[in-house]
Amino acid sequence: MSRPSTAAHDSTRQTGSLGRDFRVAIVGGGICGLIAAIGLNKSGILVDIFESAPKYGEVGAGVGLGPNAIQAIKELGILDEIIARADQTLSRRGFNFKFGTGDCDFIWSYPTTDDDYGLGIHRAKFLEALAEIIDTTLTTAHFNKRCVSVENSSSRPIIYFADGTTHETDLVLGADGIRSTVRAAVVGEKQAEDSLSFSNTVAYRGLVPTETLRSLGVKTDMVAKPLCWVGDGKHIITFPIKENTVINIVVFVKDFSIPIGSKRLPPSEPWVTRVSPDELRSQFENWGDDPRIIISCLLEPSKWSIHSLNPELKTYVNGRIALMGDAAHGMLPHLGAGAGQAIEDAVLLSQLLGHPLTSSSNIPSVLLAYDRVRVPRATMAQRGSQRSGDIYDGHGESGLTQEGIRKDAEGQWDGVWHHDLGEDMRRAVEWLREEGAFGE
Ligand SMILES: Cc1cc2nc3c(=O)[nH]c(=O)nc-3n(C[C@H](O)[C@H](O)[C@H](O)COP(=O)(O)OP(=O)(O)OC[C@H]3O[C@@H](n4cnc5c(N)ncnc54)[C@H](O)[C@@H]3O)c2cc1C
Missing domain, CATH: 3.50.50.60 (FAD/NAD(P)-binding domain)
Structure with a gap:
C-alpha cells in the first residue's frame, strides 16, 4: 500500500532511557x-x-x-x-461440575494442587x-x-x-x-x-450480586469455587469476583446441527448485542431450579457471537x-x-x-x-x-x-x-x- 500523501507522518526515532536503539x-x-x-x-x-x-x-x-x-x-x-x-x-483454583438439569446433581470437583x-x-x-x-x-x-x-x-x-x-x-x-x-x-x-471462524456458539453474559442469588433461593454454594453446569448443547459458567460479592455468569448455547465454519455472520452484524431476558430464559425452561434462578437474574443480558481462529x-x-x-x-x-x-x-x-x-x-x-x-x-x-x-x-x-x-x-x-x-x-x-x- 502506498503512503497517503495527505497523512500526517509522525515517525520518531527517539531511543529509550537505557539507550535502546529501537522503540x-x-x-x-x-x-x-x-x-x-x-x-x-x-x-x-x-x-x-x-x-x-x-x-x-x-x-x-x-x-x-x-x-x-x-x-x-x-x-x-x-x-x-x-x-x-x-x-x-x-x-485456590479448580472447578466444580454439576448437571444443569433435574436435581442438578454434583458431578465432580476438579482436583487442584497447593500451587493452583x-x-x-x-x-x-x-x-x-x-x-x-x-x-x-x-x-x-x-x-x-x-x-x-x-x-x-x-x-x-x-x-x-x-x-x-x-x-x-x-x-x-x-x-x-x-x-x-x-x-x-x-x-x-x-x-x-x-x-476467523464462528463457533456456532453464543454466550449470554452478566453480573449478579451474590446476595441476590441467595435471597432468591439458590442453594448451590456460588463462591466456594467456579462452577460449570453441564447440559445438552448448553452450559453455564459461574465464578465469584469483587471479593465474592458478585457472581460472573456466562451462559453458552451451541448449535451442533451444522459444521463449524459453515455459518458466517454478515460483516455488518455486530458480535455483541443486548437481548431480552426472555430469549435466554425460554431456552432453559427444562433446567433445574438453581440454574433457572441464576438465569432469571440476568435482566439485561449481552449476547456474544463466539469466534475463534x-x-x-x-x-x-x-x-x-x-x-x-x-x-x-x-x-x-x-x-x-x-x-x-x-x-x-x-x-x-x-x-x-x-x-x-x-x-x-x-x-x-x-x-x-x-x-x-x-x-x-x-x-x-x-x-x-x-x-x-x-x-x-x-x-x-x-x-x-x-x-x-x-x-x-x-x-x-x-x-x-x-x-x-x-x-x-x-x-x-x-x-x-x-x-x-x-x-x-
Ligand atoms: C465470553 C468470553 C469469556 C471469556 N472468559 C475468559 C476467562 O475467564 N479467562 C480468560 O483467560 N480468558 C477469557 N476470555 C478470553 C479473553 O477475554 C481474551 O483472550 C483476552 O481479552 C484477549 O486480550 P487481548 O488484549 O489480546 O484482546 P482484546 O481484549 O480484544 O483487546 C484488543 C484491544 O485492541 C483494540 N483494537 C481492536 N482493533 C483495533 C484496531 N484496528 N486499531 C487499534 N486498536 C484496536 C480494542 O479496542 C481493544 O482495546 C473470554 C472471552 C469471551 C468471549
Missing part, C-alpha cells in the same frame, strides 16, 4: 497490549500504544486468571500491585490497574487511532490509521484482538479472513511485525485460558525484547524466537478449549454422564496451568545463540 508500537490497548507495554518499560524501552477507542476500556464482566497467568504476572513483578488495585485476593492459585477479576478493574502501572514517561498512549493496515517494510513497518495518519516504527506488536487488522500483514489477507495460525510473526493475544490465537473461552495465553505472550516477548543483546538489527530473529516458543503452546490451549466446550455441552468422547464428564475433563487444565515461563525464555535465548543472533 515499539503496540496496536491495541487491551489486556495483552498493556501488559506488553509494562514489560517493555521495565527494560527502558519506549512504547507507543495505538488504541481505537477514546480510552482504555473493557466490558463489564469478569475474567478468570489461572495459575499460569498469575505466574506470568508475578514474573513481571506486578502481581501485588494488581491485587491491591483491583481489591482482590488469590484463591488463580484470580477472578472484574475486567474493567484489571485494565484500570494495568493502565495505572504503565510508566507514562516511557509509554505514549494514542487514542481514537484505529489501525486499518500495516505495511511490512523490511526496514521499518508503517501503520496506517482510519484518520489518514501513519506511524513508522522499528517493530509493530499486533495486540488488536480477535478481529485484528494487523493479522493480515503477518499471514496475508486470505488466511487472515479464512481463519480455526484453523489456528502457524506463525505469529513476519519480519518486524508480531501478533499477540487474541490477534494471534483467539480461542474459545471454555478453558478460561485466552487472557492467560495473551499474558504469557506479552511477558515472554517483552523479556526477549528487553534482553541486553537485543537491538534494532536482530529484532526479526528475536521475534522468530518468540514464534518458535509460543505457537505450539498457544495452539495446545486453542485445541484444548474447543475440546472442553464439547465436553461441557455433553458432546465429549464419553458423553453426558457423571463418569463420562469426569473421564473426559480429567487433567484438562494440566498443560495450560502448569507451565515454566522461565524455561520458555531459556529456550528462546538458546535458539538465538545457536542462530548467531545473540553471538556464540
Whole structure:
C-alpha cells in the first residue's frame, strides 16, 4: 500500500532511557497490549500504544486468571500491585461440575494442587490497574487511532490509521484482538479472513450480586469455587469476583446441527448485542431450579457471537511485525485460558525484547524466537478449549454422564496451568545463540 500523501507522518526515532536503539508500537490497548507495554518499560524501552477507542476500556464482566497467568504476572513483578488495585485476593483454583438439569446433581470437583492459585477479576478493574502501572514517561498512549493496515517494510513497518495518519516504527506488536487488522500483514489477507471462524456458539453474559442469588433461593454454594453446569448443547459458567460479592455468569448455547465454519455472520452484524431476558430464559425452561434462578437474574443480558481462529495460525510473526493475544490465537473461552495465553505472550516477548543483546538489527530473529516458543503452546490451549466446550455441552468422547464428564475433563487444565515461563525464555535465548543472533 502506498503512503497517503495527505497523512500526517509522525515517525520518531527517539531511543529509550537505557539507550535502546529501537522503540515499539503496540496496536491495541487491551489486556495483552498493556501488559506488553509494562514489560517493555521495565527494560527502558519506549512504547507507543495505538488504541481505537477514546480510552482504555473493557466490558463489564469478569475474567478468570489461572495459575499460569498469575505466574506470568508475578514474573513481571506486578502481581501485588494488581491485587491491591483491583481489591482482590488469590484463591485456590479448580472447578466444580454439576448437571444443569433435574436435581442438578454434583458431578465432580476438579482436583487442584497447593500451587493452583488463580484470580477472578472484574475486567474493567484489571485494565484500570494495568493502565495505572504503565510508566507514562516511557509509554505514549494514542487514542481514537484505529489501525486499518500495516505495511511490512523490511526496514521499518508503517501503520496506517482510519484518520489518514501513519506511524513508522522499528517493530509493530499486533495486540488488536480477535478481529485484528494487523493479522493480515503477518499471514496475508486470505488466511487472515479464512481463519476467523464462528463457533456456532453464543454466550449470554452478566453480573449478579451474590446476595441476590441467595435471597432468591439458590442453594448451590456460588463462591466456594467456579462452577460449570453441564447440559445438552448448553452450559453455564459461574465464578465469584469483587471479593465474592458478585457472581460472573456466562451462559453458552451451541448449535451442533451444522459444521463449524459453515455459518458466517454478515460483516455488518455486530458480535455483541443486548437481548431480552426472555430469549435466554425460554431456552432453559427444562433446567433445574438453581440454574433457572441464576438465569432469571440476568435482566439485561449481552449476547456474544463466539469466534475463534480455526484453523489456528502457524506463525505469529513476519519480519518486524508480531501478533499477540487474541490477534494471534483467539480461542474459545471454555478453558478460561485466552487472557492467560495473551499474558504469557506479552511477558515472554517483552523479556526477549528487553534482553541486553537485543537491538534494532536482530529484532526479526528475536521475534522468530518468540514464534518458535509460543505457537505450539498457544495452539495446545486453542485445541484444548474447543475440546472442553464439547465436553461441557455433553458432546465429549464419553458423553453426558457423571463418569463420562469426569473421564473426559480429567487433567484438562494440566498443560495450560502448569507451565515454566522461565524455561520458555531459556529456550528462546538458546535458539538465538545457536542462530548467531545473540553471538556464540
Ligand atoms: C465470553 C468470553 C469469556 C471469556 N472468559 C475468559 C476467562 O475467564 N479467562 C480468560 O483467560 N480468558 C477469557 N476470555 C478470553 C479473553 O477475554 C481474551 O483472550 C483476552 O481479552 C484477549 O486480550 P487481548 O488484549 O489480546 O484482546 P482484546 O481484549 O480484544 O483487546 C484488543 C484491544 O485492541 C483494540 N483494537 C481492536 N482493533 C483495533 C484496531 N484496528 N486499531 C487499534 N486498536 C484496536 C480494542 O479496542 C481493544 O482495546 C473470554 C472471552 C469471551 C468471549
